[in-house]
Every structure is written in structure tokens, then in C-alpha cells.
Amino acid sequence: MLENSLGLPPVIAAHGLFRSFGTTVALGGVDLNIQLGQSLAIMGPSGSGKSTLLHALAGIELPDAGRITLNLPGYNNVQVETLNDKARTKLRREAFGFVFQSGLLIPELTAIENVAMALMINGVQRAAAMDRAAQALAQLGLAGMEQRRIGQLSGGQQQRVAIARAKVTGAGVVFADEPTGALDSTTGTEVLDILLEATVGAGKSLVMVTHDRSVAERCDRIVTLRDGHIVTDSATAQRQTGSWS
Numbered sequence: 160m161l162e163n164s165l166g167l168p169p170v171i172a173a174h175g176l177f178r179s180f181g182t183t184v185a186l187g188g189v190d191l192n193i194q195l196g197q198s199l200a201i202m203g204p205s206g207s208g209k210s211t212l213l214h215a216l217a218g219i220e221l222p223d224a225g226r227i228t229l230n231l232p233g234y235n236n237v238q239v240e241t242l243n244d245k246a247r248t249k250l251r252r253e254a255f256g257f258v259f260q261s262g263l264l265i266p267e268l269t270a271i272e273n274v275a276m277a278l279m280i281n282g283v284q285r286a287a288a289m290d291r292a293a294q295a296l297a298q299l300g301l302a303g304m305e306q307r308r309i310g311q312l313s314g315g316q317q318q319r320v321a322i323a324r325a326k327v328t329g330a331g332v333v334f335a336d337e338p339t340g341a342l343d344s345t346t347g348t349e350v351l352d353i354l355l356e357a358t359v360g361a362g363k364s365l366v367m368v369t370h371d372r373s374v375a376e377r378c379d380r381i382v383t384l385r386d387g388h389i390v391t392d393s394a395t396a397q398r399q400t401g402s403w404s
């Protein structure tokens with residue numbers, strides 16, 4: 160397995176990922192290594208396989224073929240495709256964080272309950288979980304909004320709650336799907352700043368699907384998909400031109 164310059168294996172090493180839906184080939188044999196502390200943007204036209212790839216890397220939906228090897232604290236050399244549903248659910252709760260465009264926060268709960276819930280399902284007692292959630296919300300500029308329900312927050316504030324939830328569990332990899340897609344450009348920039356700070360700024364990895372090139376360019380690396388294949392990878396391009404050590 161390829162190692163990075165510090166001799167560490169990739170946090171996620173995907174090899175030969177293949178996924179089809181009927182006659183549609185969503186992933187046609189994708190190889191992708193994600194390094195510790197790296198921010199990776201996945202771009203490509205609509206239908207090119209971005210979400211399918213993200214879902215496979217995150218253990219949400221398994222590929223039809225291929226291997227996904229994890230190397231995260233508590234998950235050394237784990238083959239995701241061999242895990243059953245229960246084990247993959249545990250993996251997602253413990254090791255991964257998710258910041259999606261919408262739909263992953265629970266609208267009936269308050270901001271603080273949404274964040275604390277992520278800890279409680281990992282076994283943290285309610286009082287401690289609420290304390291840690293309050294701290295995380297305050298760090299993301301949401302002090303005073305803890306008791307608001309999700310519908311009483313703006314789109315940008317909702318994304319901050321999602322980032323707080325991803326951050327609070329200590330997830331090693333955060334997956335984001337169009338995290339700024341529903342936001343105006345100023346709010347989108349603020350949310351992206353916070354997302355990068357909470358992930359790569361804290362030594363974690365970020366894997367983000369985006370249609371927005373200016374958002375992608377804030378990442379260390381951009382891969383572009385077309386018809387289920389990676390057609391460009393800025394890391395490879397930099398290595399080929401000699402500007403990547």
C-alpha cells in the first residue's frame with residue numbers, strides 16, 4: 160500500500176470500486192487514496208458518480224466490487240466491504256462525520272440535542288454530551304442558539320450545527336456533500352472556512368463533493384469524475400509537473 164511522506168498509510172485506500180444500477184455504471188473501477196489531514200474535493204458533471212463514490216468511501220452503500228481499506232484510530236487495516244450493516248453503522252458513528260446539504264439534522268430536536276445525540280449514541284452520558292455539545296456550538300459561533308430547533312436556524316447556522324456534530328465525536332474523516340450548495344456566497348464562504356478549520360485544521364481528513372470550482376479550489380486536492388471514472392487528479396498532475404513533493 161502506498162504511504163505518504165510521513166510513512167503513514169492512507170486513512171482510506173479504495174481500489175477497483177465498481178457499482179452499477181441496472182445498465183448504468185455509476186463507478187467503473189475507481190482507485191483513490193486519501194491521506195491523513197488531506198482535504199479532497201470530488202468534482203464532475205451531474206451523474207458522473209460523485210455521490211456513489213462518497214457513499215462507498217463512507218461505508219453508506221457498498222460497491223458491487225472493489226476494496227476499501229481504513230487506517231484510522233481504532234480501525235487499523237479494516238476492510239469496509241467485509242463489514243456487515245451493524246458494523247458499518249458503528250464505523251460511521253465513531254470514525255466518520257457527515258455534513259450534507261440538508262436532511263441529516265433532526266428537525267424535532269434542538270441544535271444542542273442534535274450535536275449531543277451524536278455522542279450519546281456512542282455511549283457518552285447525557286450530561287457530559289450536552290456539555291461537550293454546548294462547547295462545540297460555542298466554538299462555531301452558535302452560543303445562545305443551543306435551544307433553537309433546526310427550523311429556527313438559517314441555512315448557514317444549520318450547517319454549523321452539522322459541522323459541530325461531525326467535530327464533537329472526534330471523527331477522523333468528515334464527508335461533505337455540497338455543504339455550501341444551498342447557501343449564499345458569503346455564508347457559503349464562512350461555512351467552508353469553519354469546515355476546513357474543524358477538519359484539516361484539526362489534523363482530520365475532509366472528502367467533499369462539490370459542483371463549485373471555487374469551493375473545490377480551497378481543498379488540497381481535486382479529483383474529477385466522468386462516467387464513473389477519475390479523469391483528472393490534481394495530486395497526480397502536480398507530481399507529474401514536479402511541484403508535488
Ligand SMILES: Nc1ncnc2c1ncn2[C@@H]1O[C@H](COP(=O)(O)OP(=O)(O)OP(=O)(O)O)[C@@H](O)[C@H]1O
Pocket residue numbers: 180183184185203204205206207208209210211212
Ligand atoms: N439508487 C439508484 N438507482 C438507480 N440509478 C442510480 C442510483 N443512484 C445513482 N444512480 C445513477 O448512477 C449514476 C451516478 O449517480 P450519482 O448520484 O453518483 O452521480 P453524481 O455525480 O453524484 O450526480 P449529481 O451531481 O447530479 O448529484 C447516475 O447515472 C445515476 O442516475
